[in-house]
Amino acid sequence: MEAAMGLMRRIHPKQSETALSALLSLLPHHSSDLLSQVDQPLQVLCDLESGKEYILCEYNRDADSYRSPWSNKYYPLLEDALYPSSELRKLEVEANEVFAIYRDQYYEGGISSVYMWEDDNEGFVACFLIKKDGSKTGQGRRGHLQEGAWDAIHVIEVGPEEESIAHYCLTSTIMLSLTTNDESSGTFSLSGSIRRQMNMDLSVADGHLCNMGRMIEEMEGKLRNSLDQVYFGKTKEMVCTLRPPSEVVLRLPSADLA
Amino acid sequence: MAEEECELNEKQKREIAKWFLLNSPGGEIQYIAKDLRSLLNDEKVYNEAALEAFPLYNKSHLICLELPNRSGEVLVTSYNELEKNEYLDPRTAQVATVDHVKQVCTDVRPAADEELSSSYIEEFRCALDAEILKYAAEAYPKGICSVYCVNGKDVEGPGSNFELLVVISAAKNSPQNFCNGSWRSVWNVEFKEDVQMLEVRGKLQVGAHYFEEGNVQLDAEHECKDATIFQAPDDCAIAIANIIRHHEAEYFESLEASYSNLPDTTFKDLRRKLPVTRTLFPWHNTLQFSLTRDIQRELGIDK
Structure with a gap:
């Protein structure tokens, strides 16, 4: 398992799906470990009743069917399937509505889904998902990207309330790729994934949704920032180490060409 | 099953x-x-x-290996491969035996005459090698370069076409900083005697990988073309080196531009830094959204 995770840490993010399926066939006995530890690009299905798209993940899956957050129905239809309690479903419906507005404000498009389920220790777990196609043929408003994908997975474990305080444990993964392509500069592509965790004890006075939403917003901001500043920045630093942007380099050619 | x-x-x-x-x-x-x-x-x-x-x-990956006799380095490419595991270094006129899996040179021998280019070709190759060596040293601190004849190496004098190939490979690996990167340039130069022209085609590939608590990779690739007139070996060499210098400098600038466009244009199409409202999301007051929606529904303007 350690070696498998070592490979996943190095293999190109765009090839993670192929790598995962290769590992699954090499290590069939570790399939559940692999599937839970390796995040894959999110898939989407259409809810026929509401006509809206929703995101698939392990948390809305039962057998080979996936529950839509909009109609609460499984597709393909499934009998005796698992559903959240009606109380939790109420929160789930509200979370989906509000999160869709949040998503629209930050992503100007994209798809979101929220799933909730009871866990064993009197609390519950919520999973917030966002998928955005930012390419110019998708929902990229500015039309800069030949290809652009952003998948966000936020899983929050909410502990039982104690004296109006609940413990929230958020694990977030962002997977993204962006490619620009033009005649004069060729293809330029950045892709990658990062995962971080955040723990907080918060008063439930404002409600769970408010607490979870704030945590996700803060985390997404941090992750976006560190991808932009740290991760992309490090690759740029590397390019500049390989070929330093020194004035000497720029001065010589003009002197020679003149 | x-x-x-x-x-x-x-x-x-x-x-x-x-x-x-x-x-x-x-x-x-x-x-x-x-x-x-x-x-x-x-x-x-x-x-x-x-x-x-x-x-x-x-x-x-155009890897570069140290020769065992401390006489320099040899690039491993498909352009200077003689036999399986044997790679020519035209600058020192040596042939290195390579252990691919260990990624080391195990042996080196002087190249045989028939493995080298004719003295006519060698004049062009050698002059270009000297210019590229100068350029690579100034542009790539870790750069290794070589010039091979890939077509017409036995041409004995004016009258026939031939083709040289310039390889520049620069790699930096710093596993302790979770960061690796490489710059690879391959330039084909066709010497067309018949039309007295040199046709130059370049392929540039840049990659970087940063994987401390994450896995982010850069892949950039660019192809370009240029041409110049057929001249004496030294003049050809200077002209070709200038073409390469010019295109690579321009490409490097375009890479820098791609990076500086990221925060405000490219990345914004995936996710904005701030919402369209330019203030944090009002999680404490999400009731407003359902009220707005109810009103819209009442008025029949709900989509």
Whole structure:
């Protein structure tokens, strides 16, 4: 398992799906470990009743069917399937509505889904998902990207309330790729994934949704920032180490060409 | 059925192993190999895959190996490959024997006459090598370069076309900083005697990998073309080096531009830094949204 995770840490993010399926066939006995530890690009299905798209993940899956957050129905239809309690479903419906507005404000498009389920220790777990196609043929408003994908997975474990305080444990993964392509500069592509965790004890006075939403917003901001500043920045630093942007380099050619 | 799927045969395992090795990021194949080996737990399969994959990987990444007699370095590419595991270094007129899997030179010998270019070609090649050496030293601190004759190496004098190829390879591996990167340039120069022109085609590939608590990779690729007139060897060399210098400087600037466009244009199409409202999301007051929606529904303007 350690070696498998070592490979996943190095293999190109765009090839993670192929790598995962290769590992699954090499290590069939570790399939559940692999599937839970390796995040894959999110898939989407259409809810026929509401006509809206929703995101698939392990948390809305039962057998080979996936529950839509909009109609609460499984597709393909499934009998005796698992559903959240009606109380939790109420929160789930509200979370989906509000999160869709949040998503629209930050992503100007994209798809979101929220799933909730009871866990064993009197609390519950919520999973917030966002998928955005930012390419110019998708929902990229500015039309800069030949290809652009952003998948966000936020899983929050909410502990039982104690004296109006609940413990929230958020694990977030962002997977993204962006490619620009033009005649004069060729293809330029950045892709990658990062995962971080955040723990907080918060008063439930404002409600769970408010607490979870704030945590996700803060985390997404941090992750976006560190991808932009740290991760992309490090690759740029590397390019500049390989070929330093020194004035000497720029001065010589003009002197020679003149 | 499930049982059958579980049991991969040796051929399938070898193919998977090869896939992982060939897709290793620049400078990381030995790490991939180590993990793969312990994961396969099958030396025979691993060795077969390694023997097939390493040579391909080494050549496509233009790796550079130190010669055992301390006389310099040799690039491993498909352009200077003589026999299997033998690579010509035209600058020192030596042939290195390479152990692909260990990524070392095990032996070196003087090149035979028939392995080298004719003295006519050598004048052009040598002059270009000297210019490229100067340019690479000034532009790439870790750069290694070489010039090969890939077509017409036995041409004895004016009257025939031939083709030289410039390779510049710069790699930096700093595993302790979780960062590796490489710059690869391959320039084909066709010397067309018949039309008295040199046609220049370049392919530039830049990659970087940063993987501290994450896995982010840059892949950039660019192709370009240029041409100049056929002149004496020294003048050709200067003209070609200037073309390469110019295009690579321009490409480097376009890479910098791509990076500086990221925060405000490109990345924004994936996710904005701030919402369209330019204030944090009002999580404390989400009731407003359902009220707005109810009103819209009442008024029949709900979509």
